[in-house]
Amino acid sequence: MDDAVEGAPPSQVAAALIDRRGVVVGWSRAAEDLVQRPAAEVLHSSVLRLLADPDVVPTGRLPDSGTTTLRSGPGKIIPVRYRVDGLRNPVLSLVLAVAADQASEAEWDAALSRALLEQSRIGFVLRDTDLAVVRSNLSRSALAGPPLPVGSRFSDTMHPADAAGVEAELRAVLQTGVPLAAHEQRVRSALPPYVEWSLSVSAVRTEDACGRPTGVAVLFTDATGHWQAERRRELRHHASADIGGTLDISRTAEEIVDTLVPDFADVAWVDLGDAVLRGDEPPKTFGGGDLHLRRAAVRSANGRWPPGLLLRPGATVPPFPNVPMVRELQEGRAIVIDRETLRQGLADPDHLRLAAPEGGHSMIAAPLFARGLVLGLVAAWRTDRPDPFEEEDAALLSEIAAHSALGVDNARRYTREHRAAVALQRRLLPQAFTSTRVMETTGAYRPASGGAEIGGDWFDAIELPSLRTALVVGDVTGHGLHATATMGRLRTAVQTLADLELTPDELLTHLDDLVCRLAGEADPAQGDVVGATCLVAVHDPVAGRCTMATAGHPPPLLALPDGRVAPVTMRPGPPLGVGGLPFEATTVDVPPDSCLALYTDGLLQYYGVDIDGSTRELADRLARLQSSGGELTAIAQALMAGSGARPLRDDAAVLVARISALEAGSVADWEFSADPRAVASARDAATGQLAEWGLEGNAFVTELIVSELVTNAVRYAGGPVGLRLIRDEALFCEVTDPSNTQPRMRRARTSDEGGRGLFLVAQLSRRWGSRYGQRGKTIWVEQELSG
Structure with missing residues (x-):
């Protein structure tokens, strides 16, 4: 009151x-x-x-x-x-x-004033028309920053450049009366301890009863943590996007320092082993001594590298003493130290002069660690920026160094492996053209510009029983000889697994296990990183559908007869080698005269740097080529030509398949119950259909096959039992039942009353096998046509 x-x-x-x-x-x-x-x-x-x-x-x-x-x-x-x-x-x-x-x-005014001055979560400063402090709650506030005594001005507590910026903003509020809302302001202290903050500032003009300005009321919150986290996120993004895009060791080192300066540090350099710069593996060393390092790249925030002080590019790094910080780097850990700690560790004034820039107060260093080898190290200093490096900065630099080490290592291995990889890959790729009654395929492969980046891209078209075809395209991680050898092993594995007639998702699961095993079996001296992406598609001409699954690979393009072309919508799976994650199959209708284009990501780079835009351009080109009715080989070569506007940075492969229709009336199927009498009905249906097709010469063998397979299904699997006959260049007989039991052929003894059925089937047919679906299995038998 x-x-x-x-x-x-x-x-x-x-x-x-x-x-x-x-x-x-x-x-x-x-x-x-x-x-x-x-x-x-x-x-x-x-x-x-x-x-x-x-x-x-x-x-x-x-x-x-x-x-x-x-x-x-x-x-x-x-x-x-x-x-x-x-x-x-x-x-x-x-x-x-x-x-x-x-x-x-x-x-109410008194209560508001007390609330603003007594709370500690939001900073409040009342300034007069000269912007001098009248009242403030910073003495009791939990916000970081120097105190603001009554009568103080910005220049008393802030860096001059920051003080001028803040004063200009608040004078505009004072003169115009327009409030300042949530303005992001960077502030560096002018007094020790020298730190930097990011503040969210809001300000309003205060007036007397007559409306005359009396000052400015400023409210702010500390957003330093959010700002630092955002800055680290952006730096992490830039590092992943900008480092390792070439196979040039020196250029990769320059990309590292360009990423760190000036956003992360004021001075940075990269040292690499002499052997790495020559393309060889560095020796495994531990402890101090001559580590055979050479300065590969440098960068300073002011654009000038100190002459005669720090080592210049190409200079040899002096030997290191056997101290804990050297051993930590060799073990793959980043270190954060100040100038005094570095001086005590080096114990050599000349070495300190070469390792610490003038004004440098905080240093961070991380090894370029790849496949168990220390390829070099990256070091950074803060000179003008007052805040020292923290543990979060060490974790960030470790991530950047790990990513950069892969780029350096890939560049190191490129030259040595290139020529051998070219010859090996050419021999491992399949023949470019295949043709069956229901599908024509052709593939094309092209290395990067001038054969610069031979790698592990491959394609394959595998004929399966019952006129089905498996289409495969893949891309092994990395380039060079090891990638080419891995590609050959994976292609062989895919052909073997395809013969087992697994579904695409199951095939990729087994292939993923193989890649994980190959990675575990890799020679530690080589330390090769084994991984790949792969797309598998299985075409069933009877159903008119294609079932496919992807392991981190771009989806194929489907060109329909009406001229529409679009990527197949698929749920992407992880790349091969990740392990423990599932793959999901997608089934799409592919009517006759459709065209499928499977490709590696290198082909998209021929059309542009934007993946979505490159995919649209590739789809448009396929639509034009498909509508022109050209030969499939010409279509594949035209797709491989790209836009021609840029050099090819990666090798690329493409596999194009054109779908044809089965001859009318060439498929017949029936379904029977699990009744012993169904065996006779199945025999009669089969012989009747063969007579209609004019294949009476196959009737006797087909009756035996149908009788044996349907009998086994009725006896051991239950119903319903499906029977299908397919007539093409061969005669296919398929029996489907709901059981998942694997049929096994055995040699019956003289006294056995049964057990000879599958043996007879195998003797009377060209080949036989089984495949599994979502419900049960299908046993198929292939016969040559009589006459």
């Missing part, structure tokens, strides 16, 4: 002097304005005569403070808040009063 009276503007506070009898002996001008009664009317009268209801004061004397109502002019009543103060004169008392509504407003 007292605060409400004190908080009101002085011109609105009414004052009256009351003697000990309660008679008004003094009446201010503000009192005349408040009660609208002149002094002559009020003086020498009892103060109780001013009250609208004197009965509320039964003692005849006002309480020391409270709320009451006063008569104001003829018939008017005014609620007021008042306080009685005793004076040094014992005869007189001073009564101060304000209108009740003004008292409430002042009370």
Whole structure:
């Protein structure tokens, strides 16, 4: 209540002097304005005569403070808040009063002021028209930063450049009255400890009752943690996008320092082993001594490399003492040290002069560690930036160094492996053209520009039983001889697994296990990283569908007969070698005269750097080629030509397949219940169909095959039992049952009454086998056509 009276503007506070009898002996001008009664009317009268209801004061004397109502002019009543103060004169008392509504407003203002000044989560600073501090809560705030004493200015606590920027923003608020909302402001302290913050600043202009500016109220929150996390995220993104894009060792080293300076550090360099620069593996060493390092790349934030001080590119790095920080780097860990700790560790003033830039106060270093080998190291210093490196920075540099090490290692291995890889891969690729009654395929392969990056791209078209075809395209991780050898092993594995007639997702699962095993079996001295992407598609001409699954590979393009071309919508699986993650199959309809194009990601780079845009351009080109009705070989070569606007940075492969229709009436199928009588019905249906096709010469053998297979299905698997005959260049007989039991052929003994069925089937047919579906299995038998 007292605060409400004190908080009101002085011109609105009414004052009256009351003697000990309660008679008004003094009446201010503000009192005349408040009660609208002149002094002559009020003086020498009892103060109780001013009250609208004197009965509320039964003692005849006002309480020391409270709320009451006063008569104001003829018939008017005014609620007021008042306080009685005793004076040094014992005869007189001073009564101060304000209108009740003004008292409430002042009370709210006082509460708001206390809330802003007493809380600790949001910084609050009130500045006058000269932007000097009037009041602040930073003494009790939990926010980081130097204190702001009353009367201080920006230049007293901030770096001059930051102080000028903040002052300019707040002067604009003061002059225009336009608030500043959530403005991101970087602030560096001008006093030790020298740190840097990121603040979210909001400001409004304060005014007096007449609307004249009195200063600026500033509220801010500390966003340093978010800013640092965002800065590290951006740096991590830039590193993954900008480092390792070439197979040039020196260029990769330059990309590392370009990424670190100036966003992460003020000075940075990369040292690489002499053997690495020659393309060989570095020796495995531990401890101090001559590590045979050479400076490969340098970068300074001011654009100048200190002459005669730090090592220049191409210079040999001096031997290191056998100290813990050297051993930590050799073990693959990053280190963060200050200048004094480095001086004590090196113990050589000349070496310190070559390793520490002038003004450098905090250093961070991380090894370029790949496949168990230390290829070199990357080091960074902060000189102008006041904040030292932290453990989060060490973790970030470790990530960047790990990514960079792969780029350096790939570049190192490229030259040595290139020529051998070219010859080997050419021999391992399949023949470019295949043709069956229901599908024609052709493939094409092209290395990078000038044969610069021979790698592990491959394609394959594998004929399966019952006129089915497996289409495969893959890309082994890396380039060179090891990638080519791995490609050959994977292609052989795919052909073997395809003969087992696994579904594409199951085939990729087995292939993933193989890649994981190959990675585990890799020679530690070679330390080869084994991995690949792969796409497998199986075409079934009878169903008119194609089932496919991908392991981190781009989806194929499907060109329909009506001219539409689009990538097949698939759920991508992980690349081969990740292990433990599933693959998912996708089935699409492929009508006759459709065209499928399977390709590696290197082909997309021929059309542009944007994957989505390159895919659209590739699809448009396939649509034009498909509509022109050209030969399949010409289509594949035209797709491989790319846009021609840029050099080819990666080798590429493409496999194009054109779908044809089965001859009308060449498929017949039936379904029977699990009843022994169904065997005779199946024989009759088969012989009748063969007679209709004019294949009576196959009737006897087909009757035996159908009888044996249907009998086994009825006896051991249950129903329903499906029977299908397919006539093409060979005769295919398929029996489907709901069991997943693997059929096994055995040689029956003389005394056995059964067990010879599958043996007879194998003897009477060209080949036989089984495949599994989502429900049960299918046993197929292939015969040569009679005559």
